[in-house]
Amino acid sequence: DHLCCILESVQEQTEKNLSSEELSQLEELLCNGYWAFECLTVRDYNDMICGICGIAPKVEIAQRNVENVLSLKNIEFTWPEFLASSEVNVEDFWSTMETEVIEQVAFPSSIPITKFDASIIAPFFPPLMRGSVVVNTEREKNFEAHMMPGNASVLVRLIQDEACKMEQIGSYSKEELQNFLTQCSIPWDAGDSKEQLCLSLLALYDFVQNGTQIKQPSAHLTGGKIYKVCPHQVVCGSKYIVRGESPRDHVDLLASSRHWPPVYVVDLATSVALCADICYPDLTTQMWGKNQGCFSDPMEPLRYVSCPELLDRHYNVDMTSAEHSIQHPVTKSTSRRVLYTGTEQSTQNDPTARHHSLSLCRELEPYSAIIAAINDSKTSNVRQRPITFDNATHYYLYNRLMDFLSSREIVNRQIHEIVQSCQPGEVVIRDTLYRLGVAQIKTEMEEDEEIHGEDGVA
Numbered sequence: 200d201h202l203c204c205i206l207e208s209v210q211e212q213t214e215k216n217l218s219s220e221e222l223s224q225l226e227e228l229l230c231n232g233y234w235a236f237e238c239l240t241v242r243d244y245n246d247m248i249c250g251i252c253g254i255a256p257k258v259e260i261a262q263r264n265v266e267n268v269l270s271l272k273n274i275e276f277t278w279p280e281f282l283a284s285s286e287v288n289v290e291d292f293w294s295t296m297e298t299e300v301i302e303q304v305a306f307p308s309s310i311p312i313t314k315f316d317a318s319i320i321a322p323f324f325p326p327l328m329r330g331s332v333v334v335n336t337e338r339e340k341n342f343e344a345h346m347m348p349g350n351a352s353v354l355v356r357l358i359q360d361e362a363c364k365m366e367q368i369g370s371y372s373k374e375e376l377q378n379f380l381t382q383c384s385i386p387w388d389a390g391d392s393k394e395q396l397c398l399s400l401l402a403l404y405d406f407v408q409n410g411t412q413i414k415q416p417s418a419h420l421t422g423g424k425i426y427k428v429c430p431h432q433v434v435c436g437s438k439y440i441v442r443g444e445s446p447r448d449h450v451d452l453l454a455s456s457r458h459w460p461p462v463y464v465v466d467l468a469t470s471v472a473l474c475a476d477i478c479y480p481d482l483t484t485q486m487w488g489k490n491q492g493c494f495s496d497p498m499e500p501l502r503y504v505s506c507p508e509l510l511d512r513h514y515n516v517d518m519t520s521a522e523h524s525i526q527h528p529v530t531k532s533t534s535r536r537v538l539y540t541g542t543e544q545s546t547q548n549d550p551t552a553r554h555h556s557l558s559l560c561r562e563l564e565p566y567s568a569i570i571a572a573i574n575d576s577k578t579s580n581v582r583q584r585p586i587t588f589d590n591a592t593h594y595y596l597y598n599r600l601m602d603f604l605s606s607r608e609i610v611n612r613q614i615h616e617i618v619q620s621c622q623p624g625e626v627v628i629r630d631t632l633y634r635l636g637v638a639q640i641k642t643e644m645e646e647d648e649e650i651h652g653e654d655g656v657a
Contacts, residue, residue, distance in 0.1 A: 230590070231303045234300045234593055234596055235303070238296075238596070242603065244603060245326055245327050246607055247602070247603050247606035248327060248433070248610070249610065250614060250617070251431055252429040252431065252634070253632035254325075254457060254632055255458040255460075255527060255528045255632055256430070257462065257509055258461070258566060259435055259464070260465075261427050261466070262425065262427070262428060263425045263426075263444060264426075264585075265416065266586070267586055268422075268588075269421040269588050269589075269594040270419060270420060271420060271421065273313060275314050275315070276316075278317055285338075285339075286333065286334055287318070287319060287321040287334065288321070288333075289333050291319070291321075296592045300592050303592075317338070318335065318337075320439060322335070322439070322451070322452060323598070324437075324456070324457075325435075327633055328435055328456060328458075329456070330455050330456055330457050331457075334454055335451055337440065337441055337448070339408075339447065340442050341409040342410070342411070342415060344402070344410030348384070349380075349383045349385035349403045350383050351403060351406070352491060352497055352551040353383045353384070354379075354403055354404060354407065355407065356489060356498065357382065357383070358480075359476070359484075360489075365401070365404055368400065369397065376396035376397060379400055380396060385400065386399075387399060404477075407470075407474060408474060408478065409447065411443065411445035411447075411470075412467075412470070413443065414443075420587070421439070421440060421441050422442055422443035423444065424598060425438050425444060425449065426602065427463070428573065430566065431609060432573055432576065432578045434606045436452050437452075437598065439595060446470040446471045449467065449474075450471060450475045450478055453475070454479060458528065459527075460535070461508070461527050461535055462536050462538055462557075462566075463535070464538050464539060464570060466539055467539075468492065468538055468539040468552070468555035469549050469551060471492070472487075473491060473492075485525050486525065492535070492537035493536065493554035494536060494554070498551075501553055501559070504559060505562065506560050506562050507562065508530040508532050509562040539556065540556075540571075541558075541567060581601075581605060582601065582605060613635060617635055620637075621637060624639055625637050625638065626640055
């Protein structure tokens with residue numbers, strides 16, 4: 200809107216009417232100028248961390264915007280044939296975006312990016328919420344891995360129990376393969392060859408690891424954006440998707456976080472948990488054993504549970520250093536769950552889906568209403584606006600800025616509320632988990648008294 204006003208003002212002040220091409224060039228110049236100025240603006244992205252949850256929220260909620268996209272009209276994404284690692288360098292990626300924008304302003308005649316290495320695209324996290332290793336495994340997605348008949352949870356359990364080793368699938372007899380397929384409810388015929396039986400099992404495995412049930416975007420647009428928020432609607436991390444969303448994207452975002460949340464709420468709960476089990480078996484063994492992201496064994500009857508560590512409690516300001524370990528710094532537990540609320544997840548083709556329901560845990564009951572309120576909120580409406588960019592650098596920088604500004608607005612309100620309740624001699628601080636708290640300022644006289652008191656005791 201501001202851009203339109205500027206262009207109208209320029210049009211009014213010029214002696215001749217500008218052609219649509221000239222207006223387009225002027226608009227591009229103004230856009231580049233704006234984003235160059237934004238890149239030169241020094242920001243501390245840790246300022247957007249929620250003052251109540253800090254760097255380790257107990258509950259994070261997945262959100263998506265499939266209409267926040269980059270047009271592929273002028274851009275071609277390339278994927279390296281061989282890539283040793285899925286790790287991405289976050290600092291390098293954002294620095295490249297900023298440098299590109301500044302160069303466009305300094306040298307307006309230079310050609311914007313037309314080829315883009317998709318494997319370098321990094322998610323956005325506030326630095327203190329980012330893990331030591333950040334990954335993007337989009338190149339592994341396989342959209343030819345169609346939805347397969349069969350029970351993926353049983354297949355993952357067979358792998359967990361080491362009853363079925365996928366890397367040794369060729370060494371199993373026809374009878375063993377038929378037994379696996381029967382257990383996984385995968386149809387087979389008596390006349391099927393050993394190779395056909397192997398392919399049926401591999402197809403379900405590939406779908407769990409690399410496939411998706413989500414409708415894919417147009418060939419001319421990217422797949423939008425997924426992001427996770429804490430219950431106060433502050434963004435904890437975002438991922439910009441090229442090929443269309445799949446459970447892998449959520450696993451990437453969680454694995455790249457400094458602290459995997461004790462509860463991750465997503466409408467693809469079963470698929471995300473099973474994908475994590477296959478991609479990070481050592482990690483998930485520590486987080487949920489063989490429960491596949493559920494509260495209890497999904498192969499057993501449904502049961503209600505109590506998790507006192509998930510209660511929403513007032514916290515004490517913690518100034519001890521948080522060790523980097525699988526144990527969550529707030530719950531002091533290694534347990535994690537991947538859940539959904541209400542009717543978010545279709546249970547029709549998924550016999551274990553109900554085990555992922557948020558309503559199975561008494562302490563999480565209030566979150567159903569909180570999550571429903573988030574989806575209807577003004578902040579969510581702003582983040583869900585449809586927008587299409589033609590310029591890759593502007594697209595990524597816009598999304599980073601929107602995440603920052605919309606989150607910092609919430610944090611500023613949190614700070615304001617605490618400041619209002621501060622007594623004389625008190626200041627607002629952040630503890631080691633970056634949660635807001637109040638500290639007493641010591642006067643020079645009090646410090647002297649303390650020193651003298653210590654001397655007296657000695």
